[in-house]
Amino acid sequence: MKGLAGKTAVVTGSSRGIGRAISLDLARNGVVVAMMASKPSRRAKNSLKIIQKYSPGSKLFFARIENRVEVEALVRKIKINFGRVDFLINNAGINHDKTLVKMTYFDWDEVINVNLTGTFNMIKNVLPIVNKNGRIINISSIVGIGGAYGQVNYAASKAGIIGLTKSLAKELAKQKITVNAICPGYTKTDMLKTIPNKILIERLLPQIPLRRLAEPSEIASIVTFLCSKNASYITGEILPVDGGLL
Numbered sequence: 001m002k003g004l005a006g007k008t009a010v011v012t013g014s015s016r017g018i019g020r021a022i023s024l025d026l027a028r029n030g031v032v033v034a035m036m037a038s039k040p041s042r043r044a045k046n047s048l049k050i051i052q053k054y055s056p057g058s059k060l061f062f063a064r065i066e067n068r069v070e071v072e073a074l075v076r077k078i079k080i081n082f083g084r085v086d087f088l089i090n091n092a093g094i095n096h097d098k099t100l101v102k103m104t105y106f107d108w109d110e111v112i113n114v115n116l117t118g119t120f121n122m123i124k125n126v127l128p129i130v131n132k133n134g135r136i137i138n139i140s141s142i143v144g145i146g147g148a149y150g151q152v153n154y155a156a157s158k159a160g161i162i163g164l165t166k167s168l169a170k171e172l173a174k175q176k177i178t179v180n181a182i183c184p185g186y187t188k189t190d191m192l193k194t195i196p197n198k199i200l201i202e203r204l205l206p207q208i209p210l211r212r213l214a215e216p217s218e219i220a221s222i223v224t225f226l227c228s229k230n231a232s233y234i235t236g237e238i239l240p241v242d243g244g245l246l
């Protein structure tokens, strides 16, 4: 992809799932990646090893994105290791699915704090070190557009990311930084394991025109495109990647 070699990216939630696929795709295109997870784990370490095969300068950092103090400390470390960065990919996210009647205040607070406030915390702290012509890409969800049964907290957090993206695109245009959001459909990761198999096969799959789940690499390739020079005139866009579901 055009214009990516030698650039630097911060990717949250890159220990596994979509974030790992994003880090891998960027690394294969010559980008040095500051990978990020909430805590040390064997999977995070393995993911780093795989990404370093393609981009030896890549490193792994830890912070809970909902915690401002941890994010500030993380960004200080990124600055020491990388100086400035070109791309910020806000991918980390969680779900606690229940109907509103059963949803606890903890379920609401934690999902909003991690998904929405975490995205804000990352942008607020990383923005001062983002280069001109940089890119901010937020991973929202089709649920943020269409809603979903049992996901009022998750849907609200992902809809919030859409509003944040559209507003920030207008604010950062003068700095030549583009801001876009991707809305994945159902994608094969740990997060999907929270949906019972029966519901997935009998209710959700038949609604997807392409009749299959997304591979994490199919979300990652769109992130890489949005980081490339080919996407230099796209900002404030909300892009579903959902097999035709919406």
Ligand SMILES: NC(=O)c1ccc[n+]([C@@H]2O[C@H](COP(=O)([O-])OP(=O)(O)OC[C@H]3O[C@@H](n4cnc5c(N)ncnc54)[C@H](OP(=O)(O)O)[C@@H]3O)[C@@H](O)[C@H]2O)c1
Binding pocket: 012, 013, 014, 015, 016, 017, 018, 019, 036, 037, 038, 039, 040, 041, 044, 063, 064, 065, 066, 091, 092, 093, 094, 114, 139, 140, 141, 142, 183, 184, 185, 186, 187, 188, 189, 190, 191, 192
């Ligand atoms: N999978 C889907 O069907 C789907 C559909 C639409 C949108 N999305 C969105 O895509 C993004 C990635 O999802 P995924 O399916 O790849 O999820 P996943 O496999 O569950 O991975 C989640 C990632 O987020 C990190 N994370 C979780 N809580 C965090 C916190 N408090 N602070 C920092 N990092 C944290 C995890 O790090 P640890 O390993 O340290 O826990 C992990 O790297 C999410 O924003 C999700 O909402 C997913």
